[in-house]
Amino acid sequence: ILNVEQSPQSLHVQEGDSTNFTCSFPSSNFYALHWYRWETAKSPEALFVMTLNGDEKKKGRISATLNTKEGYSYLYIKGSQPEDSATYLCASLYNTDKLIFGTGTRLQVFP
Amino acid sequence: DTGVSQDPRHKITKRGQNVTFRCDPISEHNRLYWYRQTLGQGPEFLTYFQNEAQLEKSRLLSDRFSAERPKGSFSTLEIQRTEQGDSAMYLCASSPMVGQPQHFGDGTRLSIL
Numbered sequence: 161i162l163n164v165e166q167s168p169q170s171l172h173v174q175e176g177d178s179t180n181f182t183c184s185f186p187s188s189n190f191y192a193l194h195w196y197r198w199e200t201a202k203s204p205e206a207l208f209v210m211t212l213n214g215d216e217k218k219k220g221r222i223s224a225t226l227n228t229k230e231g232y233s234y235l236y237i238k239g240s241q242p243e244d245s246a247t248y249l250c251a252s253l254y255n256t257d258k259l260i261f262g263t264g265t266r267l268q269v270f271p
Numbered sequence: 272d273t274g275v276s277q278d279p280r281h282k283i284t285k286r287g288q289n290v291t292f293r294c295d296p297i298s299e300h301n302r303l304y305w306y307r308q309t310l311g312q313g314p315e316f317l318t319y320f321q322n323e324a325q326l327e328k329s330r331l332l333s334d335r336f337s338a339e340r341p342k343g344s345f346s347t348l349e350i351q352r353t354e355q356g357d358s359a360m361y362l363c364a365s366s367p368m369v370g371q372p373q374h375f376g377d378g379t380r381l382s383i384l
Contacts, residue, residue, distance in 0.1 A: 192370050206372030249313055257302065257369045258327060261313030
């Protein structure tokens with residue numbers, strides 16, 4: 161059974177703080193790693209899709225890195241804002257077209 | 272691009288009843304996915320379609336569950352003889368090809384009384 165783990169489970173930070181979370185996944189037969197942001201009462205929104213070892217992606221204040229050999233990815237948020245409050249989900253893809261999601265990191269940014 | 276649309280947004284029903292949910296994907300996306308999400312968990316894969324062909328089904332999908340995508344456009348997910356454990360958020364997503372980001376709908380929240 162493939163298991164994707166995310167830590168921490170939840171995080172509370174002050175506006176302006178930078179933060180990061182971890183996604184760990186089985187590295188055997190790995191194909192791609194997805195990050196999604198899921199705000200309350202909205203649909204999950206794709207942030208990044210990464211495939212290559214050492215990949216780094218950036219979107220505004222959010223960036224992500226990927227290590228496929230050891231099976232982890234980091235998501236960084238620089239200068240957190242209240243609108244960054246959401247659950248951040250990672251999901252890995254193997255040799256089928258089926259995403260395996262982690263349980264998410266719930267981020268709360270206080271003004 | 273009107274996004275992925277799911278109907279209804281909420282469904283409350285008594286145990287033992289049948290329910291059907293609908294998903295309209297982004298029109299040019301040939302891949303359509305169904306997931307189930309329960310409290311404190313990430314979305315769990317249920318099944319997916321490439322055009323009208325159902326290519327994979329999770330072991331979570333008991334024989335009470337059936338999904339169709341008859342013309343390769345919208346899809347329906349039916350649950351027969353609902354049980355308490357079926358209470359969850361059912362999410363639909365679509366993508367144009369393997370490896371591309373999946374675009375999610377707002378989900379259908381099912382509550383079984």
